[in-house]
Amino acid sequence: MSLAKTLAGIAQDLHSFESWEETLQGIVEAARLTIDGADGAGIMLLRRKGAVESPAYTGDPVLACDRVQAELGEGPCVEALWDAPVVRIDDMAREERWPNFARCAVELGVQSMLACRLSTQAEVLGSLNLHSRRPKAFDEDADQMTEVFAAHASIALADAHLSTTLRSAVTSRQVIGEATGILMERYGISSRQAFGMLVTASQHMNVKLRIVAEDVVRTRRDPGGAVPGR
Template identity: 30%
Template sequence: MTKKQLPLDELSGAIGRILGLLLTEEKVDQAVQSLSQAIKESVPGTLGAGVSILDSQARRTSTGFTDSIVEQADFLQYELGQGPCLTAWASEEPVLIEDLSTDPRWPEWRTAVSSLPIKSAVSAPLIANGHSIGAIKVYALEPSVFDGGTVTLMELFASPAATLLSHIQSSETPKRISEGLQAALYSRDLVNRACGILMERHKINHERALQQLIGNARDQSITLQEVSAELVAGIPADHN
């Protein structure tokens, strides 16, 4: 299946739209519902999307979903205590399922959702202030709909969304939320500029550049924003 790759401007616009939706919401429940819908509309190939805010014991404190299929799949995850969303939350790493029918992870959950029309999925953690507060996820009807590019998109959505959701959850003032939006938009633009440098330097596409930045950040145990800032400032971010 040919996967649509979002152009850089479209990606930036989608993230900005998600942040704008979050800023209009006064309650977390309304915010996660808006975020779910925005993700579904922004990630190519998505059947449905969802957002879960979790406490320290993996109990849902707020949840949003676009379709009953997402609601059922998520309910079974929390009922059974296993699944890609919980794994993403606990590990603070994104989870990609290319083909659910052959994926050996979470056997009880996989059996429980076998009657649902989902074959592939991506879950990404929502990390705010160094803590995982939940996860976002997308599901697709067919296997191999999602790939590394989808994972990258979900990570880019999750980072600023987590910051703003944590502010809403903590009943921060609108001014504080606006400052968080400015910081999130700055980080997004910084990553985009760093990707542009790598694309020009190595003659690679945007997806490959993002993957290289993320790999460098993990290798160096620093954030994606920090490794991007180093590259933009003229410090080599790739050590190959």
């Protein structure tokens, strides 16, 4: 199969998943199967205030390796987030840039790595991380292939996040509407008053409005004990 057809197939596959979680796991599984030399793959996502998490991986050694980097604040995955978009370690036993991480990686059975930034024009999403049990598993061709793969993966992640956000917004609107209706019927009040009860409870309990509404729908109880006129 030609490279163009391979990449077209990858792009189609990565956009076929229905949820954020499925997209994440689908990306790492596809990367492991697509990139020559990869025995394992994982995704490290960038969160608020520089925190990172590893929500998708193909095996425990991958997760352990990501956690070591997060704890030490060093390694190819961290480097790919902030500095060079593609980072390769050919021989972990001889790695000098991040000696503490390299020592831990060797203990985990990782002999070479390739990390590539996941990003859109607007923001850095995280990094795609490939692991191998043998030294010098990745070359310049693997670098280029991974960079193209990461570009497709970044678009798929951005689309999946948007879809999840929109679905969540629709669900929140529906449950808030249902809770408002319950309070209107119970107390014979207007929709504005019922919605105000939900907002007041949300502020008083310091929880999201959707959570207050879900509790009203589930328990049929007043939100946070807020009763109009009492």
